[in-house]
Amino acid sequence: MENVDYIIVGDGYASLFFAHQLIKNNKSFVVFSEEKKGASRVSAGIINPVVLKKFTTFWKAQEQIDFLKQTLNEIEKYTGKNYLIDAPIHRIFHDENEQQLWLKKASSEELVNFLDRNFTHLNGVKNDFNSGKVNQSARLDVNGFFTGLFEYFKKREHFINKKFVYSDLNPSDHTYQNFTYKHILFCEGIGVKKNPFFSDISVxxxxxxxxxxxxxxxxxxxxxxxxxxxxxxxxxxxxxxxxxxxxxxxxxxxxxxxxxxxxxxxxxxxxxxxxxxxxxxxxxxxVKDRRPIIGRHSQYQDMYVFNGLGARGILNGCYFSKSLYDHIENNIPLHEEISLQRFHTK
Incomplete structure (x- = not known):
């Protein structure tokens, strides 16, 4: 039997960013993945602190942007590449009313650092009312990110290119096939609906x-x-x-x-x-309340779920990976807005 600190099931942003926390903290782990192109791997990779339909921001936007940049710098140290692309978003305005709304929101405390007050005319596209630049926005090189991290995992035997078989898991004994583990984490996206341990979560x-x-x-x-x-x-x-x-x-x-x-x-x-x-x-x-679902199984204390990242998988996956790691390793409570427990207490 091979002994590891963590088994991670899944291969999207939640899985990879959590694996980074394990690498930082010298924890042993394996990632089970069939390397299929799930939602994360075909995503645009947009890093955006603004809801561009209404010109609003969201919970912990600045903290998530800052933490992502720090994390990508850390990942660069062992993959040799930084996957952040400095290509800011320019939102084309539909009319003058949108221009005025943008300027009004740009003066608000929550958006002053995100909405640029200087409008831009873009070349090669129709933008009669110009465009507004979203400061601190960028893109992730999605293909490079997944390729680079999977190559790193494979070289260090962290990667298991097999389908995870739930019936082979014995959570009472902390065993799965030829592995024994301290903790097991499911990061399966919508695949969680087939997971007998977490199929009822509200994804x-x-x-x-x-x-x-x-x-x-x-x-x-x-x-x-x-x-x-x-x-x-x-x-x-x-x-x-x-x-x-x-x-x-x-x-x-x-x-x-x-x-x-x-x-x-x-x-x-x-x-x-x-x-x-x-x-x-x-x-x-x-998730209906637009918050991730993170937490411990009600019966098996060393089994966890990390899901519900939605359209902000990069920011949510990166930022809350540390929250989950600190919860598991240091017993720091999860924020009630992301905790799996919020559904049980209502």
Whole structure:
């Protein structure tokens, strides 16, 4: 039997950022992953402290941005790369009313550090009312992040490329197949619905599509453009555009209506021709109160769940990984707004 401090089941942002906490603290672990392209791996990687529909921010936005930058610097020390892309979001305004609302919100205490008061006119796209820059916004190199960390895991035998078999787990004895463990953590996204230990947690799947397109005329600015969806360059002639939100059509296939929505959305502000080269989709694990679900199993004291990261998987996964680590290792209580217990106490 091989003895480890942690078994992690899942391979999205929750899993990888928690694994980083274990690396920092010299804990032994294995990650079980089938290396399928889940919601995290097909995500846009947008790092954004502002809700760009209403020009508002969210709980702990500044703390999450700061902690993410610190964490990516730490990860760089052992992968050799920093996966943060300095490509700020520019939100195209629909009309003068949005401009005025932006300026009003930019003066508020909670948004003064995020909304730039100087408007920008973007080249190559329709933006008659200019655009507003979101300060401290950026992107994660999603493919580089997952590739780099998985390579690191594999070299150090932290990675198990197998499906996790729940029936082989004996939580009373802390054993799974040929492993003994101190703690086991499930970070499965919507896959948690098939987990017999946590299948009842209040995670709702939200299906998101994005398209990869070739633009006839490339954009000169290396930024992230936002109108209905996000547009940014992937390489010299390929661009990412997405993503959609859908809680109704949850079948495991591409929705033509979502592709049509994206095509029409891009045509609203990019007037040249483009070709769709690829369509991807994933299922975000969302929660009604828009807070992650983190906590200990009611019966098995060394079994935990880390889920419900929603559309902010990077920020939520990074920031709250430390909260969970401190909870497990140092017995520091979880904030009631993210704790699994909040559903049991209502």
């Amino acid at each position: 709702v799947p939200n299906k998101g599509h994005h398209i990869k397109v070739k633009l006839k005329h490339a954009l000169t600015d290396d930024i992230t453009i936002k109108k209905k969806h996000f547009l940014f360059p992937i390489d010299e002639d390929m661009y990412f555009y997405g993503g959609t939100y859908d809680r109704e059509q949850l079948h495991d296939e591409i929705d033509t209506s979502a592709v049509e929505q994206l095509t029409n959305g891009l045509r609203e502000f990019y007037f040249n021709d483009f070709t769709i080269e690829e369509v991807n989709f994933g299922f975000r694990p969302t």
